[in-house]
Amino acid sequence: MKHILLVDDVSTNLKCEELILHDKYNVTMVKSGEEALRYLEDQIPDLILLDIYLRKMNGYEVMEHIQKKPHLAKIPVILLTAAEQEDEEKSFALGAVDFIRKPFDPQTLLSRIEAVWRMEE
Secondary structure: OOEEEEEOOOHHHHHHHHHHHOOOOEEEEEOOHHHHHHHHHHOOOOEEEEOOOOOOOOHHHHHHHHHHOHHHHOOOEEEEEOOOHHHHHHHHHOOOOEEEEOOOOHHHHHHHHHHHHHHHO
């Protein structure tokens, strides 16, 4: 079963995302960019769903750290956030494979994740 790392500082968001994904995927939830990077020191998920607007270290900073490490840079990252158009452009420039605006439709989230893995094959 594929493994997804969820990174969001809002517990309600994490729980909603986990409810949508837990039947099809193994899910790990973390509440900060720093916690995500600590997790990635020992674990390599198949995909990361990352919020941009995190406290202390935002999603862009997390992406920059991920891209600096070759073994992490291969992990597909979908930015899942309530953001503006310029955030979407910056996300792709930093290496995100997709961008989903909140609030989102659960089926859209599942379809976009599946599309990422189809592209990798």
